[in-house]
Amino acid sequence: MTMFKSLEELHNRLVKKEISCVELTRSFIDHIDSVDSQVKAFLTVTADSALIKAAEVDKKIAGGESLGPLEGLPMAMKDNMCTEGIPTTCGSRILENFNPPYDAAVTERLKAAGAVLLGKLNMDEFAMGSSTENSGYHPTANPWDLESVPGGSSGGSAACVAAREVPFALGSDTGGSIRQPAAFCGVVGLKPTYGAVSRYGLVAFASSLDQIGPLTTNVRDNALVLNAIAGHDPKDSTSVPFVKPDYTQFLENNVKGLKIGIPDEYFASGLNSDVAEVIQKAIRTFESLGAEIERCSLPHTEFAMPAYYIIAPAECSSNLARYDGVRYGYRAEADDMIEMFKKTREKGFGQEVKRRIMLGTYALSSGYYDAYYLKAQKVRTLIKQDFDRAFEKYDVLLSPTAPTTAYKIGEKSDPLAMYMGDVYTIPVNLAGLPAISVPAGFVDGMPVGMQLISKHFEEGTLYKAAYAFEQNTAYHHQAPALLKEVR
Amino acid sequence: MSFIDKYEMVCGVETHVEMATKTKIFCGCSTEFGGEQNTHVCPVCLGLPGVLPVLNKEVVNLAIKAGLALNCEIAEFSKFDRKNYFYPDLTKNYQTSQYDLPICKNGWLDVMVNETNKRIGITRAHMEEDAGKLVHNGETIMTSSSSGVDYNRTGVPLLEIVSEPDMRSIDEVLAYLEQLVQIMDYAGISDCKLEQGSVRFDINVSLRLKGTEPFGTRTETKNLNSFSSVRRCLEYETDRQAEALDDGEKIIQETRTWDEGRGMTLSLRSKEEAHDYRYFPEPDLMPLVIDRDWVEGIRASLPELPAAKKARLQSRGLSEYDAGVITASKAMAVFFDQALAKIDDAKLLANWVMGDLSGLLKTNGRSFEDSPVSPEQLAGMLTLIKKGDISGKIGKNVLEEIYNTGKDPETIIKEKGLVQISDEGELEIIVGGILAANEKSVADYQAGKESALGFLVGQVMKATKGQANPGLVNKLLKEKLVQ
Numbered sequence: 001m002t003m004f005k006s007l008e009e010l011h012n013r014l015v016k017k018e019i020s021c022v023e024l025t026r027s028f029i030d031h032i033d034s035v036d037s038q039v040k041a042f043l044t045v046t047a048d049s050a051l052i053k054a055a056e057v058d059k060k061i062a063g064g065e066s067l068g069p070l071e072g073l074p075m076a077m078k079d080n081m082c083t084e085g086i087p088t089t090c091g092s093r094i095l096e097n098f099n100p101p102y103d104a105a106v107t108e109r110l111k112a113a114g115a116v117l118l119g120k121l122n123m124d125e126f127a128m129g130s131s132t133e134n135s136g137y138h139p140t141a142n143p144w145d146l147e148s149v150p151g152g153s154s155g156g157s158a159a160c161v162a163a164r165e166v167p168f169a170l171g172s173d174t175g176g177s178i179r180q181p182a183a184f185c186g187v188v189g190l191k192p193t194y195g196a197v198s199r200y201g202l203v204a205f206a207s208s209l210d211q212i213g214p215l216t217t218n219v220r221d222n223a224l225v226l227n228a229i230a231g232h233d234p235k236d237s238t239s240v241p242f243v244k245p246d247y248t249q250f251l252e253n254n255v256k257g258l259k260i261g262i263p264d265e266y267f268a269s270g271l272n273s274d275v276a277e278v279i280q281k282a283i284r285t286f287e288s289l290g291a292e293i294e295r296c297s298l299p300h301t302e303f304a305m306p307a308y309y310i311i312a313p314a315e316c317s318s319n320l321a322r323y324d325g326v327r328y329g330y331r332a333e334a335d336d337m338i339e340m341f342k343k344t345r346e347k348g349f350g351q352e353v354k355r356r357i358m359l360g361t362y363a364l365s366s367g368y369y370d371a372y373y374l375k376a377q378k379v380r381t382l383i384k385q386d387f388d389r390a391f392e393k394y395d396v397l398l399s400p401t402a403p404t405t406a407y408k409i410g411e412k413s414d415p416l417a418m419y420m421g422d423v424y425t426i427p428v429n430l431a432g433l434p435a436i437s438v439p440a441g442f443v444d445g446m447p448v449g450m451q452l453i454s455k456h457f458e459e460g461t462l463y464k465a466a467y468a469f470e471q472n473t474a475y476h477h478q479a480p481a482l483l484k485e486v487r
Numbered sequence: 488m489s490f491i492d493k494y495e496m497v498c499g500v501e502t503h504v505e506m507a508t509k510t511k512i513f514c515g516c517s518t519e520f521g522g523e524q525n526t527h528v529c530p531v532c533l534g535l536p537g538v539l540p541v542l543n544k545e546v547v548n549l550a551i552k553a554g555l556a557l558n559c560e561i562a563e564f565s566k567f568d569r570k571n572y573f574y575p576d577l578t579k580n581y582q583t584s585q586y587d588l589p590i591c592k593n594g595w596l597d598v599m600v601n602e603t604n605k606r607i608g609i610t611r612a613h614m615e616e617d618a619g620k621l622v623h624n625g626e627t628i629m630t631s632s633s634s635g636v637d638y639n640r641t642g643v644p645l646l647e648i649v650s651e652p653d654m655r656s657i658d659e660v661l662a663y664l665e666q667l668v669q670i671m672d673y674a675g676i677s678d679c680k681l682e683q684g685s686v687r688f689d690i691n692v693s694l695r696l697k698g699t700e701p702f703g704t705r706t707e708t709k710n711l712n713s714f715s716s717v718r719r720c721l722e723y724e725t726d727r728q729a730e731a732l733d734d735g736e737k738i739i740q741e742t743r744t745w746d747e748g749r750g751m752t753l754s755l756r757s758k759e760e761a762h763d764y765r766y767f768p769e770p771d772l773m774p775l776v777i778d779r780d781w782v783e784g785i786r787a788s789l790p791e792l793p794a795a796k797k798a799r800l801q802s803r804g805l806s807e808y809d810a811g812v813i814t815a816s817k818a819m820a821v822f823f824d825q826a827l828a829k830i831d832d833a834k835l836l837a838n839w840v841m842g843d844l845s846g847l848l849k850t851n852g853r854s855f856e857d858s859p860v861s862p863e864q865l866a867g868m869l870t871l872i873k874k875g876d877i878s879g880k881i882g883k884n885v886l887e888e889i890y891n892t893g894k895d896p897e898t899i900i901k902e903k904g905l906v907q908i909s910d911e912g913e914l915e916i917i918v919g920g921i922l923a924a925n926e927k928s929v930a931d932y933q934a935g936k937e938s939a940l941g942f943l944v945g946q947v948m949k950a951t952k953g954q955a956n957p958g959l960v961n962k963l964l965k966e967k968l969v970q
Binding site: 088095 | 530533534535537538539540542569571573579765770773
């Protein structure tokens with residue numbers, strides 16, 4: 001079962017009763033049991049409740065009821081999405097043993113769609129990081145090379161899909177946290193338009209940038225999952241009331257006349273030459289399929305990174321103020337109240353989280369607000385305008401997802417060096433745009449991701465382009481060696 | 488030289504008004520006061536990880552309404568901001584409030600102080616969420632071994648109304664606050680139950696030498712919730728500041744708290760410890776774009792406010808004092824207006840509303856809101872008096888009867904046979920009988936003893952169980968006694 005082709009295939013096998021949902025679920029649980037000790041993608045495995053849910057689906061099948069496209073299919077969620085009664089730690093010690101009393105909107109929607117939750121996935125603490133080494137629990141390994149990072153912060157989500165521990169997973173993307181690990185792990189990861197998927201129940205890192213999206217092994221699966229989770233939610237004021245299309249309708253193998261812009265700034269210094277070559281080849285593939293390729297410019301790109309590292313920490317310093325050990329999660333022992341707060345935060349938060357809280361607190365403090373936060377918001381507007389101008393001419397922008405392939409665990413100890421890994425993904429979050437990372441080739445056996453960006457709510461265009469590319473290349477058929485060993 | 492001669496106070500007030508919505512500002516929980524602890528709560532108002540606020544539109548409606556009642560400009564573009572600070576009864580450790588773009592600004596209120604009109608500026612009014620309530624398990628916060636938090640109040644919508652430092656005397660402050668509360672009550676912004684904390688005042692006060700321009704250093708005393716506390720606090724604080732200034736001390740800009748028991752203000756924190764709130768736009772809420780039709784719709788729905796109502800009642804013949812008493816309470820004013828629609832005698836009505844009915848309600852611990860006597864019933868009874876069907880004295884009994892039984896005045900009069908005897912022929916016979924039976928009094932009167940008349944009237948009333956028309960009795964007696 002671990003070498004399933006698609007969600008559709010799994011769905012058909014259930015419908016045709018070639019396999020029961022309990023059997024299907026158990027086979028994935030078994031696979032998790034055999035590989036996750038190496039990949040370490042999961043923080044919590046919910047085998048028991050999954051099997052109960054699977055049995056319910058089997059009853060439906062036996063009763064002759066029709067199944068929705070995701071019904072009875074296993075999946076897992078990044079551990080920053082609330083699941084009622086199931087630990088939701090955000091990869092942080094400070095939320096150890098936190099069992100939310102409510103479901104996130106995406107959890108509700110996937111439940112309603114009948115998907116079977118197999119567990120919660122590892123992540124950089126509070127989604128701060130690009131390698132999943134900053135988890136408060138343990139690092140996750142890249143299934144393509146267990147000594148390399150899977151990327152982050154949705155490293156658990158990308159790695160578990162790459163290792164076929166589940167056919168699909170949800171991640172969250174604040175500055176590239178779905179796309180970059182998708183690229184590192186050779187899977188498809190979509191960061192939807194800000195406002196397309198409800199953030200209700202997503203534990204906030206940087207509220208104006210966070211967005212939930214699907215990670216899958218192929219483009220069609222991705223569209224199917226987005227179908228289930230996108231749409232207006234009255235519980236999220238930033239969720240946009242828009243007419244949600246059936247995203248699978250865009251999957252036609254045809255990009256003739258599609259206008260693709262290649263931003264110069266995304267191919268400047270810092271880009272690994274082997275990765276650049278893979279992306280150039282991908283561009284030629286599009287060209288051969290009849291897309292119109294043109295170089296373009298997003299002139300304010302260089303300011304995106306500094307603006308992001310003001311805005312995201314500023315929002316996080318406020319969002320994380322509630323974790324004080326009083327009402328839930330971890331509490332440190334201390335003689336008095338203030339000491340308890342201090343020790344809880346000192347021990348409960350990791351280095352990267354503390355660093356960003358300090359940065360954000362500083363950036364918002366009186367006397368510095370204008371110089372930092374306000375200026376960063378102005379830069380954000382300029383970056384949006386860059387994209388607006390580009391999309392007057394192009395349907396899609398194409399770039400590498402990350403400047404390198406996955407690096408070794410422990411290799412990047414300088415946080416600034418790590419931040420540079422998100423240089424191509426961050427501008428997209430600042431502008432609130434949708435973007436997808438699809439497997440585009442390999443360098444030294446490690447996957448390379450290609451990023452496609454489109455206008456707000458044009459996820460369909462992304463799927464169209466990504467699908468055509470996928471249908472004319474074979475990268476997504478390759479699986480990590482780890483799986484061959486397991487088999 | 489006394490303080491009054493030497494110094495002038497400069498005072499501005501921040502008023503927190505709990506708005507009268509059924510649900511909280513960012514979630515659907517009840518705002519009802521006094522529920523069992525932590526029963527009106529949900530993940531959103533508890534600030535659990537992952538939750539998001541959704542703005543209650545009714546809060547915006549009320550804020551706009553309040554702004555219009557306070558002569559404010561209503562912003563076309565407004566937004567919410569996060570005010571970051573550590574506060575034990577605010578779960579998120581930031582308050583969602585409004586910073587640089589409040590929904591209302593630049594308003595004013597006219598108040599009468601010592602028969603002169605004084606205009607007090609309103610700097611701004613903005614929306615925010617209330618915090619929870621600390622429950623100390625001990626006598627005081629210092630001696631309690633532990634403290635709990637009741638989050639029922641967390642997320643109750645507040646309107647913070649900030650005045651200009653325009654007030655120069657305690658009387659002005661109180662006149663401003665009383666009128667402000669009255670307006671909030673009339674316009675239905677708040678239930679204005681001060682004793683339940685639904686209106687709280689922060690008092691900023693400083694002194695300056697009379698005749699000088701620059702403001703002195705001010706202190707802010709937080710969370711007063713009665714007019715009498717405000718008065719006592721201002722008396723204490725101005726005396727304290729005056730003494731300090733007289734002694735050549737510097738006033739420290741600080742936040743103080745009012746100790747009701749000891750009748751004094753105490754220092755809470757100084758400016759040096761002042762918080763840096765690190766305001767920034769609330770990313771979880773969209774900016775508020777308020778179109779003019781929305782505002783005009785609310786303006787059209789504004790009820791008559793106290794000042795206008797008072798003027799109208801005066802034009803109907805009430806004295807300034809009576810009109811003032813009646814409009815001071817919204818419930819009384821509403822009752823009055825409803826009765827006035829049924830009986831065109833404002834003066835008579837005012838006497839009964841302010842007198843007998845108020846008295847009855849007060850004795851029974853009730854208010855005009857839940858008066859067992861309806862405005863229609865009172866008006867009906869007064870109409871009977873005016874027609875001469877019953878006397879004023881009987882009216883008092885009838886009112887009590889209405890109060891106790893809820894029956895209409897006509898029914899009561901019929902059942903109890905209380906209709907006034909105004910038939911001259913019938914009364915003449917009774918009067919004749921009384922005169923015959925009281926020859927001594929007749930003689931006394933005829934000898935010039937005026938008080939004998941009163942006795943005779945009393946006898947007639949007694950004989951008729953009070954139903955005789957007193958005017959007619961007087962007239963008939965006098966006629967007969969002269970004969």
